Amino acid sequence: MKRRPALVIAGAVAVVVAGLVAVLATRSPALTKVAESPLIGNIAPEVRGNGLDGTPVRLSDFRGKFVVLNFFATWCIPCRQEHPELIKFAEQHKDGNARVLQVIFDDTPSAVRDFVERQPVSWPIIDDPDGQVALDFGVRGPPESFLLGPDGTVLFKIVGRVDAAGLNRLIDQVTR
Amino acid sequence: MRRWLPWLALLLVVIGALFVGTRGDDAPETAAERTERVAKGVRCPTCQKLSAAESDAAAAKAVRLAIRRDVDAGRSDSEIRARLAARYGRDIILTPDSSGVSGLVWVLPVAGGVVAAGALALRIGRRRPSWVVGGGIAAVAVIAGFLVANGAGQRLPDDAITGSIEQTSGNRLAVARQQIADGELVEALKTYDSILGEDPENVEALAYRGWIVRLAGLSDDALGYIDRAIAADPTYPDARFFKGMILFRDKNDPAGAIPEFRAFLEHASPGERTAAVEEQLRQAEAAASGAS
Numbered sequence: 001m002k003r004r005p006a007l008v009i010a011g012a013v014a015v016v017v018a019g020l021v022a023v024l025a026t027r028s029p030a031l032t033k034v035a036e037s038p039l040i041g042n043i044a045p046e047v048r049g050n051g052l053d054g055t056p057v058r059l060s061d062f063r064g065k066f067v068v069l070n071f072f073a074t075w076c077i078p079c080r081q082e083h084p085e086l087i088k089f090a091e092q093h094k095d096g097n098a099r100v101l102q103v104i105f106d107d108t109p110s111a112v113r114d115f116v117e118r119q120p121v122s123w124p125i126i127d128d129p130d131g132q133v134a135l136d137f138g139v140r141g142p143p144e145s146f147l148l149g150p151d152g153t154v155l156f157k158i159v160g161r162v163d164a165a166g167l168n169r170l171i172d173q174v175t176r
Numbered sequence: 177m178r179r180w181l182p183w184l185a186l187l188l189v190v191i192g193a194l195f196v197g198t199r200g201d202d203a204p205e206t207a208a209e210r211t212e213r214v215a216k217g218v219r220c221p222t223c224q225k226l227s228a229a230e231s232d233a234a235a236a237k238a239v240r241l242a243i244r245r246d247v248d249a250g251r252s253d254s255e256i257r258a259r260l261a262a263r264y265g266r267d268i269i270l271t272p273d274s275s276g277v278s279g280l281v282w283v284l285p286v287a288g289g290v291v292a293a294g295a296l297a298l299r300i301g302r303r304r305p306s307w308v309v310g311g312g313i314a315a316v317a318v319i320a321g322f323l324v325a326n327g328a329g330q331r332l333p334d335d336a337i338t339g340s341i342e343q344t345s346g347n348r349l350a351v352a353r354q355q356i357a358d359g360e361l362v363e364a365l366k367t368y369d370s371i372l373g374e375d376p377e378n379v380e381a382l383a384y385r386g387w388i389v390r391l392a393g394l395s396d397d398a399l400g401y402i403d404r405a406i407a408a409d410p411t412y413p414d415a416r417f418f419k420g421m422i423l424f425r426d427k428n429d430p431a432g433a434i435p436e437f438r439a440f441l442e443h444a445s446p447g448e449r450t451a452a453v454e455e456q457l458r459q460a461e462a463a464a465s466g467a468s
Contacts, residue, residue, distance in 0.1 A: 033358050038262050075421060078357045080452060106234035114455055131238025138263035140221040140235055141359060141391065160358035 034170075037138055037146075037157040044069070044146065044154050045136040047103065049126035052113055057124045059101065060152065066098040066171055067148040070162070071139045073107040074115045079143040082161035083119055089164040090122050097150065098171060103128050105142045149174065211244045214253055217271040218243070221264055222361070223392030232393030349380055361388050377408045383415035390418065395426040413444035417453055424456065430463035 039045075047059035047069070059067070070086060072079035090100045100123040104112055109127050116125070128134055137146060140159075147156040147170050156170050205213070212229050218239055220231035228239040239260065246256045260268050348371050355364035368385040371378050386401030399422055405415040420436030423429040437457035444450055 036265065038265055074452070074455075075425075077449070077452075078359070081357075111455075111459070114459070118451065118455075130241055131234050132242065134235065135238045135242050135263060138221070138265065138268075140264070141361065144359065160360075 033158060033160045035157045035159040037154065039137065039146070039154040040157065042154055043152045044148050047101070047126065047133050047136075049103075049128065049133070051124040051126060052109055052116070055124070057101070057126055059148075062099050062101065062148075063152055064097075064150050066093075066150060067146075068098065068100045068162070068167055069137070069146040069148060070100060070102045071105045071134055071137070071144045072102055072142045073105050074111045075107065076105075076142045078161040080115075082143055082163065085161070085163040087119065087121060089162075089167050092164060092168070094122065098167075099123060102126070103133050105134055105139065106131070147171070207244065207247050210253075211240060211247050214243050214247070214256055215240050217269065218257070218260055219268050219270050220392070221268065223394075225362075226392065227270055232395075233391065234393075236393065349378075352381070352384065356384065356388070361391065364388060377404075379405045379409045379412045379415065382408065383412060383418055386415075387418045390422055390426070395422050398422060410439070411443045413440040413442075416440040416443070417449075417456075420453075420456065420460070424460050424463070430460040433460045434464060 044059060047057075049057055051057050059069070068086070068089065072083075074080070086100055086102075089098070093099070100121075102121075102123060102125040104125060104127050112125060126133070137144075143161050145158045145162050146154055147158070147167065149155050155174055158166075215229035216227045218228040220226045220228050220233055221235040221239065222233040223231050223236070226236070228236045228243075242260070243256055246259065251259070257269055348367055352364045352367040352371070355361075355367060365385060365388050368381040368388070371381040372385065375381070382401050382405035386398040386405065389401065390398035399419065402415050402419050402422070405412060406419065409415075416436045416439040420433040420440065423436065424433035434457065437453050437460060440453050441450060441457070444453070
Protein backbone atom coordinates (compact mmCIF):
# COMPACT_ATOMS: atom_id res chain seq x y z
CA MET A 1 0.00 0.00 0.00
CA LYS A 2 2.84 2.42 0.80
CA ARG A 3 4.55 1.79 -2.56
CA ARG A 4 1.53 2.69 -4.65
CA PRO A 5 1.71 6.45 -4.38
CA ALA A 6 5.40 6.37 -5.27
CA LEU A 7 4.71 4.19 -8.30
CA VAL A 8 1.89 6.43 -9.43
CA ILE A 9 4.03 9.54 -9.09
CA ALA A 10 6.96 7.91 -10.87
CA GLY A 11 4.66 6.81 -13.65
CA ALA A 12 3.18 10.28 -14.05
CA VAL A 13 6.63 11.87 -14.19
CA ALA A 14 7.73 9.33 -16.79
CA VAL A 15 4.71 10.13 -18.96
CA VAL A 16 5.36 13.87 -18.75
CA VAL A 17 9.05 13.48 -19.56
CA ALA A 18 8.27 11.18 -22.47
CA GLY A 19 5.79 13.68 -23.78
CA LEU A 20 8.30 16.52 -23.54
CA VAL A 21 10.94 14.48 -25.35
CA ALA A 22 8.45 13.63 -28.09
CA VAL A 23 7.50 17.26 -28.58
CA LEU A 24 11.01 18.67 -28.49
CA ALA A 25 12.61 15.97 -30.58
CA THR A 26 10.05 16.22 -33.37
CA ARG A 27 9.90 20.03 -33.65
CA SER A 28 11.10 21.18 -37.02
CA PRO A 29 13.80 23.84 -36.95
CA ALA A 30 12.57 27.34 -37.70
CA LEU A 31 13.86 28.64 -40.99
CA THR A 32 12.32 32.03 -40.26
CA LYS A 33 11.82 33.19 -36.73
CA VAL A 34 8.27 34.44 -36.37
CA ALA A 35 8.14 36.87 -33.48
CA GLU A 36 5.49 38.54 -31.38
CA SER A 37 4.40 42.06 -32.13
CA PRO A 38 1.61 44.25 -30.79
CA LEU A 39 0.85 45.10 -34.44
CA ILE A 40 -0.19 41.59 -35.43
CA GLY A 41 -3.85 41.48 -36.33
CA ASN A 42 -4.01 45.25 -36.77
CA ILE A 43 -3.83 47.37 -39.90
CA ALA A 44 -0.20 48.32 -40.54
CA PRO A 45 0.79 51.94 -39.91
CA GLU A 46 0.98 53.93 -43.11
CA VAL A 47 4.45 54.21 -44.62
CA ARG A 48 5.19 57.20 -46.81
CA GLY A 49 8.45 58.13 -48.42
CA ASN A 50 10.40 58.50 -51.60
CA GLY A 51 12.05 55.63 -53.35
CA LEU A 52 15.70 55.81 -54.34
CA ASP A 53 14.63 57.28 -57.68
CA GLY A 54 12.63 59.99 -55.94
CA THR A 55 9.22 58.47 -56.76
CA PRO A 56 6.72 58.86 -53.92
CA VAL A 57 5.81 55.53 -52.33
CA ARG A 58 2.97 54.69 -49.97
CA LEU A 59 2.36 51.34 -48.32
CA SER A 60 -1.39 51.73 -48.83
CA ASP A 61 -0.79 51.72 -52.61
CA PHE A 62 -0.01 48.01 -52.25
CA ARG A 63 -3.47 47.09 -50.95
CA GLY A 64 -4.83 44.02 -52.63
CA LYS A 65 -1.53 42.20 -52.44
CA PHE A 66 0.57 40.54 -49.77
CA VAL A 67 3.50 42.75 -48.85
CA VAL A 68 6.85 41.77 -47.40
CA LEU A 69 7.93 44.95 -45.61
CA ASN A 70 11.64 44.47 -44.96
CA PHE A 71 13.89 46.69 -42.82
CA PHE A 72 17.54 46.38 -43.78
CA ALA A 73 20.98 48.00 -43.91
CA THR A 74 23.94 47.40 -46.20
CA TRP A 75 26.24 46.94 -43.20
CA CYS A 76 24.05 44.16 -41.88
CA ILE A 77 25.45 40.77 -42.95
CA PRO A 78 22.19 38.77 -42.53
CA CYS A 79 20.47 41.49 -44.59
CA ARG A 80 22.95 40.95 -47.40
CA GLN A 81 22.52 37.19 -47.07
CA GLU A 82 18.76 37.38 -47.37
CA HIS A 83 18.87 39.81 -50.31
CA PRO A 84 19.05 37.08 -53.01
CA GLU A 85 16.12 35.34 -51.30
CA LEU A 86 14.05 38.51 -51.51
CA ILE A 87 14.94 38.80 -55.20
CA LYS A 88 13.87 35.19 -55.67
CA PHE A 89 10.61 35.82 -53.80
CA ALA A 90 9.84 38.93 -55.84
CA GLU A 91 10.55 37.06 -59.08
CA GLN A 92 8.26 34.20 -58.05
CA HIS A 93 5.41 36.66 -57.43
CA LYS A 94 6.06 39.27 -60.11
CA ASP A 95 2.76 38.47 -61.85
CA GLY A 96 1.04 37.38 -58.69
CA ASN A 97 -0.29 38.64 -55.43
CA ALA A 98 2.80 39.53 -53.42
CA ARG A 99 5.23 42.44 -53.42
CA VAL A 100 8.33 43.54 -51.54
CA LEU A 101 8.88 46.96 -50.01
CA GLN A 102 12.11 47.80 -48.23
CA VAL A 103 12.91 50.47 -45.66
CA ILE A 104 16.46 51.61 -44.99
CA PHE A 105 17.44 51.24 -41.32
CA ASP A 106 20.31 53.40 -40.04
CA ASP A 107 22.04 53.58 -43.38
CA THR A 108 22.44 56.05 -46.22
CA PRO A 109 20.64 56.10 -49.58
CA SER A 110 24.01 56.37 -51.33
CA ALA A 111 25.29 53.16 -49.72
CA VAL A 112 22.05 51.41 -50.64
CA ARG A 113 22.23 52.68 -54.23
CA ASP A 114 25.74 51.28 -54.55
CA PHE A 115 24.56 47.97 -53.12
CA VAL A 116 21.54 47.58 -55.44
CA GLU A 117 23.57 48.57 -58.46
CA ARG A 118 25.40 45.29 -58.03
CA GLN A 119 22.25 43.32 -57.12
CA PRO A 120 19.34 45.12 -58.79
CA VAL A 121 15.90 44.93 -57.27
CA SER A 122 12.43 45.29 -58.68
CA TRP A 123 10.84 46.89 -55.62
CA PRO A 124 10.87 50.34 -54.06
CA ILE A 125 13.28 51.15 -51.26
CA ILE A 126 12.32 53.97 -48.90
CA ASP A 127 14.69 56.05 -46.80
CA ASP A 128 13.87 56.47 -43.11
CA PRO A 129 16.39 59.06 -41.94
CA ASP A 130 14.93 59.73 -38.49
CA GLY A 131 13.92 56.12 -37.86
CA GLN A 132 10.23 56.88 -37.39
CA VAL A 133 9.01 54.25 -39.85
CA ALA A 134 11.09 51.67 -37.99
CA LEU A 135 9.66 52.95 -34.70
CA ASP A 136 6.10 52.74 -36.02
CA PHE A 137 6.69 49.04 -36.62
CA GLY A 138 8.66 48.45 -33.42
CA VAL A 139 11.79 47.43 -35.30
CA ARG A 140 14.72 46.84 -32.95
CA GLY A 141 17.42 46.09 -35.51
CA PRO A 142 17.79 44.72 -39.02
CA PRO A 143 16.88 42.45 -40.56
CA GLU A 144 13.25 42.46 -39.54
CA SER A 145 10.35 41.82 -41.87
CA PHE A 146 6.59 42.01 -41.70
CA LEU A 147 4.19 40.04 -43.84
CA LEU A 148 1.11 42.16 -44.50
CA GLY A 149 -2.15 40.85 -45.87
CA PRO A 150 -3.94 42.24 -48.94
CA ASP A 151 -6.15 44.31 -46.63
CA GLY A 152 -3.11 45.84 -44.91
CA THR A 153 -3.31 43.69 -41.78
CA VAL A 154 -0.02 42.76 -40.14
CA LEU A 155 0.02 38.96 -40.31
CA PHE A 156 3.52 38.05 -39.15
CA LYS A 157 6.68 39.65 -37.86
CA ILE A 158 9.92 37.87 -38.73
CA VAL A 159 13.14 38.65 -36.87
CA GLY A 160 16.33 37.63 -38.62
CA ARG A 161 16.95 36.84 -42.25
CA VAL A 162 14.10 35.53 -44.37
CA ASP A 163 14.10 33.13 -47.28
CA ALA A 164 11.66 32.77 -50.17
CA ALA A 165 10.46 29.32 -49.09
CA GLY A 166 9.68 30.52 -45.58
CA LEU A 167 7.78 33.55 -46.84
CA ASN A 168 5.78 31.37 -49.22
CA ARG A 169 4.93 28.99 -46.38
CA LEU A 170 3.59 31.88 -44.31
CA ILE A 171 1.45 33.06 -47.21
CA ASP A 172 0.17 29.49 -47.77
CA GLN A 173 -0.69 29.31 -44.07
CA VAL A 174 -2.96 32.31 -44.47
CA THR A 175 -4.54 31.46 -47.79
CA ARG A 176 -5.29 27.82 -47.04
CA MET B 177 -5.95 54.89 24.99
CA ARG B 178 -2.21 54.10 25.29
CA ARG B 179 -2.84 50.69 23.70
CA TRP B 180 -3.99 52.41 20.54
CA LEU B 181 -1.14 54.94 20.32
CA PRO B 182 1.27 52.64 18.37
CA TRP B 183 -1.51 51.78 15.90
CA LEU B 184 -2.29 55.47 15.48
CA ALA B 185 1.36 56.17 14.77
CA LEU B 186 1.46 53.40 12.20
CA LEU B 187 -1.69 54.71 10.55
CA LEU B 188 -0.18 58.21 10.29
CA VAL B 189 2.96 56.76 8.67
CA VAL B 190 0.88 54.89 6.08
CA ILE B 191 -1.30 57.89 5.26
CA GLY B 192 1.78 60.10 4.96
CA ALA B 193 3.52 57.64 2.65
CA LEU B 194 0.43 57.31 0.46
CA PHE B 195 0.04 61.07 0.25
CA VAL B 196 3.67 61.63 -0.76
CA GLY B 197 3.67 58.72 -3.18
CA THR B 198 0.58 59.77 -5.10
CA ARG B 199 1.32 63.48 -5.27
CA GLY B 200 4.26 63.13 -7.67
CA ASP B 201 6.73 65.81 -8.58
CA ASP B 202 5.09 69.19 -9.18
CA ALA B 203 8.25 71.04 -10.18
CA PRO B 204 7.94 72.45 -13.70
CA GLU B 205 10.33 71.01 -16.27
CA THR B 206 11.25 71.97 -19.79
CA ALA B 207 10.24 69.87 -22.78
CA ALA B 208 13.83 68.66 -23.10
CA GLU B 209 13.97 67.67 -19.43
CA ARG B 210 10.67 65.88 -19.67
CA THR B 211 11.79 64.08 -22.83
CA GLU B 212 14.93 62.89 -21.06
CA ARG B 213 13.00 61.81 -17.98
CA VAL B 214 10.50 59.82 -20.02
CA ALA B 215 13.30 58.36 -22.15
CA LYS B 216 15.06 57.14 -19.00
CA GLY B 217 12.04 55.00 -18.29
CA VAL B 218 12.04 53.43 -21.75
CA ARG B 219 14.36 50.65 -22.83
CA CYS B 220 16.64 51.09 -25.84
CA PRO B 221 15.00 48.81 -28.43
CA THR B 222 18.34 47.51 -29.69
CA CYS B 223 20.55 47.42 -26.61
CA GLN B 224 18.10 46.35 -23.98
CA LYS B 225 20.33 46.90 -20.98
CA LEU B 226 20.36 50.67 -21.57
CA SER B 227 17.58 53.20 -21.49
CA ALA B 228 16.63 55.16 -24.58
CA ALA B 229 18.12 58.22 -22.86
CA GLU B 230 21.57 56.62 -22.52
CA SER B 231 21.99 54.81 -25.81
CA ASP B 232 23.24 56.23 -29.10
CA ALA B 233 21.76 53.38 -31.14
CA ALA B 234 19.64 54.47 -34.10
CA ALA B 235 16.50 52.96 -32.60
CA ALA B 236 17.09 54.81 -29.31
CA LYS B 237 17.47 58.11 -31.15
CA ALA B 238 14.21 57.42 -32.97
CA VAL B 239 12.51 56.75 -29.64
CA ARG B 240 13.81 60.01 -28.15
CA LEU B 241 12.59 61.90 -31.22
CA ALA B 242 9.16 60.29 -30.97
CA ILE B 243 8.98 61.13 -27.26
CA ARG B 244 9.89 64.74 -27.94
CA ARG B 245 7.23 65.03 -30.62
CA ASP B 246 4.64 63.60 -28.26
CA VAL B 247 5.76 65.97 -25.50
CA ASP B 248 5.39 68.90 -27.88
CA ALA B 249 1.96 67.59 -28.90
CA GLY B 250 0.87 67.75 -25.26
CA ARG B 251 0.56 64.01 -24.58
CA SER B 252 0.87 62.76 -21.02
CA ASP B 253 3.72 60.50 -19.85
CA SER B 254 1.31 57.57 -19.71
CA GLU B 255 0.10 58.19 -23.24
CA ILE B 256 3.66 58.43 -24.54
CA ARG B 257 4.63 55.17 -22.86
CA ALA B 258 1.46 53.49 -24.08
CA ARG B 259 2.18 54.55 -27.67
CA LEU B 260 5.68 53.07 -27.49
CA ALA B 261 4.41 49.87 -25.88
CA ALA B 262 1.82 49.60 -28.67
CA ARG B 263 4.70 49.32 -31.13
CA TYR B 264 7.44 47.46 -29.30
CA GLY B 265 5.53 45.57 -26.64
CA ARG B 266 5.32 46.11 -22.89
CA ASP B 267 8.93 45.11 -22.33
CA ILE B 268 10.01 48.45 -23.84
CA ILE B 269 8.92 50.13 -20.60
CA LEU B 270 11.63 50.11 -17.92
CA THR B 271 9.82 51.70 -14.97
CA PRO B 272 6.15 52.28 -14.07
CA ASP B 273 4.74 55.74 -13.45
CA SER B 274 5.93 57.24 -10.17
CA SER B 275 2.94 59.51 -9.59
CA GLY B 276 -0.80 59.21 -9.45
CA VAL B 277 -2.52 55.92 -8.74
CA SER B 278 0.30 54.01 -10.43
CA GLY B 279 2.64 55.49 -7.82
CA LEU B 280 0.98 53.21 -5.27
CA VAL B 281 3.07 50.39 -6.67
CA TRP B 282 6.09 52.05 -5.08
CA VAL B 283 4.41 53.06 -1.85
CA LEU B 284 2.17 50.17 -0.89
CA PRO B 285 4.93 47.61 -0.37
CA VAL B 286 6.72 50.00 1.99
CA ALA B 287 3.54 50.93 3.80
CA GLY B 288 2.54 47.29 3.98
CA GLY B 289 5.90 46.38 5.41
CA VAL B 290 5.61 49.07 8.07
CA VAL B 291 2.16 47.83 9.10
CA ALA B 292 3.26 44.21 9.13
CA ALA B 293 6.39 44.92 11.16
CA GLY B 294 4.45 46.99 13.66
CA ALA B 295 1.75 44.37 14.09
CA LEU B 296 4.35 41.65 14.52
CA ALA B 297 6.21 43.69 17.12
CA LEU B 298 3.02 44.32 19.07
CA ARG B 299 1.92 40.69 18.94
CA ILE B 300 5.34 39.31 19.92
CA GLY B 301 5.43 41.80 22.77
CA ARG B 302 2.18 40.35 24.10
CA ARG B 303 3.57 36.83 23.66
CA ARG B 304 0.32 35.66 22.25
CA PRO B 305 0.78 34.33 18.76
CA SER B 306 -2.33 34.74 16.69
CA TRP B 307 -3.32 33.16 13.39
CA VAL B 308 -5.04 36.41 12.52
CA VAL B 309 -1.82 38.40 12.85
CA GLY B 310 0.19 35.78 11.04
CA GLY B 311 -2.36 35.61 8.26
CA GLY B 312 -2.42 39.38 7.96
CA ILE B 313 1.36 39.61 7.73
CA ALA B 314 1.41 36.90 5.09
CA ALA B 315 -1.35 38.63 3.12
CA VAL B 316 0.51 41.96 3.17
CA ALA B 317 3.70 40.27 2.06
CA VAL B 318 1.93 38.52 -0.81
CA ILE B 319 0.09 41.64 -1.97
CA ALA B 320 3.23 43.78 -1.70
CA GLY B 321 5.27 41.25 -3.58
CA PHE B 322 2.61 40.97 -6.26
CA LEU B 323 2.41 44.73 -6.71
CA VAL B 324 6.17 45.14 -6.96
CA ALA B 325 6.52 42.23 -9.36
CA ASN B 326 3.63 43.38 -11.51
CA GLY B 327 4.53 47.03 -11.59
CA ALA B 328 8.28 46.96 -11.71
CA GLY B 329 8.49 46.55 -15.46
CA GLN B 330 8.66 43.49 -17.60
CA ARG B 331 11.44 41.05 -17.06
CA LEU B 332 14.04 41.24 -19.74
CA PRO B 333 14.00 38.37 -22.18
CA ASP B 334 17.56 37.53 -21.19
CA ASP B 335 16.60 37.36 -17.54
CA ALA B 336 14.28 34.40 -18.11
CA ILE B 337 15.44 31.05 -16.86
CA THR B 338 16.24 28.82 -19.81
CA GLY B 339 17.94 25.48 -20.01
CA SER B 340 21.19 25.14 -21.86
CA ILE B 341 23.45 22.31 -22.79
CA GLU B 342 27.08 22.54 -21.76
CA GLN B 343 29.00 23.39 -24.93
CA THR B 344 32.57 23.82 -26.04
CA SER B 345 33.93 27.20 -27.15
CA GLY B 346 33.84 26.04 -30.74
CA ASN B 347 30.20 25.23 -30.91
CA ARG B 348 29.31 28.16 -28.66
CA LEU B 349 30.88 30.41 -31.28
CA ALA B 350 28.63 28.72 -33.83
CA VAL B 351 25.66 29.28 -31.54
CA ALA B 352 26.58 32.96 -31.23
CA ARG B 353 26.89 33.33 -35.00
CA GLN B 354 23.42 31.85 -35.43
CA GLN B 355 22.05 34.13 -32.72
CA ILE B 356 23.43 37.15 -34.58
CA ALA B 357 21.95 35.87 -37.84
CA ASP B 358 18.58 35.51 -36.10
CA GLY B 359 18.80 39.02 -34.66
CA GLU B 360 19.19 37.80 -31.08
CA LEU B 361 21.97 40.24 -30.22
CA VAL B 362 21.48 40.17 -26.47
CA GLU B 363 21.67 36.39 -26.46
CA ALA B 364 24.77 36.51 -28.66
CA LEU B 365 26.36 38.98 -26.23
CA LYS B 366 25.76 36.55 -23.36
CA THR B 367 27.23 33.68 -25.36
CA TYR B 368 30.37 35.68 -26.17
CA ASP B 369 30.73 36.70 -22.53
CA SER B 370 30.56 33.05 -21.50
CA ILE B 371 33.31 32.23 -23.99
CA LEU B 372 35.49 35.14 -22.88
CA GLY B 373 35.00 34.10 -19.27
CA GLU B 374 36.95 30.94 -20.06
CA ASP B 375 39.11 32.23 -22.92
CA PRO B 376 39.68 35.99 -22.51
CA GLU B 377 41.75 36.21 -25.69
CA ASN B 378 39.30 34.45 -27.98
CA VAL B 379 39.66 36.56 -31.10
CA GLU B 380 36.27 35.92 -32.66
CA ALA B 381 34.41 36.47 -29.38
CA LEU B 382 36.29 39.73 -28.74
CA ALA B 383 35.70 41.03 -32.26
CA TYR B 384 32.01 40.17 -32.44
CA ARG B 385 31.29 41.26 -28.91
CA GLY B 386 32.80 44.58 -29.85
CA TRP B 387 30.64 44.73 -32.97
CA ILE B 388 27.44 44.08 -31.02
CA VAL B 389 28.42 46.82 -28.57
CA ARG B 390 28.98 49.13 -31.54
CA LEU B 391 25.48 48.35 -32.80
CA ALA B 392 24.27 49.50 -29.39
CA GLY B 393 25.86 52.87 -30.08
CA LEU B 394 28.89 52.46 -27.79
CA SER B 395 31.66 52.89 -30.35
CA ASP B 396 34.44 53.64 -27.87
CA ASP B 397 33.68 50.54 -25.82
CA ALA B 398 33.44 48.55 -29.03
CA LEU B 399 36.89 49.69 -30.13
CA GLY B 400 38.31 48.43 -26.85
CA TYR B 401 37.19 44.88 -27.59
CA ILE B 402 38.06 45.01 -31.25
CA ASP B 403 41.56 46.37 -30.58
CA ARG B 404 42.11 43.46 -28.19
CA ALA B 405 41.08 41.09 -30.96
CA ILE B 406 43.50 42.73 -33.40
CA ALA B 407 46.30 42.62 -30.83
CA ALA B 408 45.66 38.90 -30.35
CA ASP B 409 45.57 38.22 -34.11
CA PRO B 410 46.24 41.05 -36.58
CA THR B 411 45.31 38.76 -39.48
CA TYR B 412 41.73 38.13 -38.26
CA PRO B 413 39.85 39.91 -41.03
CA ASP B 414 36.51 40.50 -39.30
CA ALA B 415 38.11 42.59 -36.56
CA ARG B 416 39.79 44.78 -39.18
CA PHE B 417 36.46 45.30 -40.95
CA PHE B 418 34.70 46.18 -37.71
CA LYS B 419 37.40 48.68 -36.77
CA GLY B 420 37.25 50.18 -40.23
CA MET B 421 33.49 50.63 -39.99
CA ILE B 422 33.71 52.31 -36.58
CA LEU B 423 36.42 54.68 -37.73
CA PHE B 424 34.64 55.50 -40.98
CA ARG B 425 30.99 55.63 -39.92
CA ASP B 426 31.13 56.57 -36.28
CA LYS B 427 34.36 58.53 -35.88
CA ASN B 428 34.22 60.18 -39.33
CA ASP B 429 37.81 59.09 -39.96
CA PRO B 430 37.83 57.61 -43.48
CA ALA B 431 41.63 57.92 -43.67
CA GLY B 432 41.97 55.76 -40.55
CA ALA B 433 39.47 53.24 -41.89
CA ILE B 434 41.23 52.67 -45.22
CA PRO B 435 44.14 50.54 -43.89
CA GLU B 436 41.66 48.48 -41.85
CA PHE B 437 39.52 47.69 -44.89
CA ARG B 438 42.68 46.88 -46.86
CA ALA B 439 43.83 44.56 -44.07
CA PHE B 440 40.50 42.74 -44.25
CA LEU B 441 40.78 42.29 -48.00
CA GLU B 442 44.33 41.03 -47.62
CA HIS B 443 43.43 38.31 -45.15
CA ALA B 444 39.83 37.40 -45.97
CA SER B 445 38.75 34.66 -48.32
CA PRO B 446 36.95 35.90 -51.44
CA GLY B 447 33.16 35.91 -51.12
CA GLU B 448 30.08 37.96 -50.36
CA ARG B 449 31.75 39.83 -47.53
CA THR B 450 34.65 40.85 -49.77
CA ALA B 451 32.28 42.69 -52.08
CA ALA B 452 30.74 44.57 -49.13
CA VAL B 453 34.12 45.64 -47.80
CA GLU B 454 35.38 46.68 -51.23
CA GLU B 455 32.38 48.96 -51.40
CA GLN B 456 33.15 50.47 -47.99
CA LEU B 457 36.80 50.93 -48.98
CA ARG B 458 35.76 52.72 -52.12
CA GLN B 459 33.48 55.05 -50.16
CA ALA B 460 36.18 55.68 -47.55
CA GLU B 461 38.73 56.52 -50.22
CA ALA B 462 36.26 58.88 -51.88
CA ALA B 463 35.50 60.54 -48.56
CA ALA B 464 39.19 60.83 -47.64
CA SER B 465 40.13 62.35 -50.99
CA GLY B 466 37.18 64.72 -50.81
CA ALA B 467 38.30 65.94 -47.41
CA SER B 468 41.92 66.47 -48.40
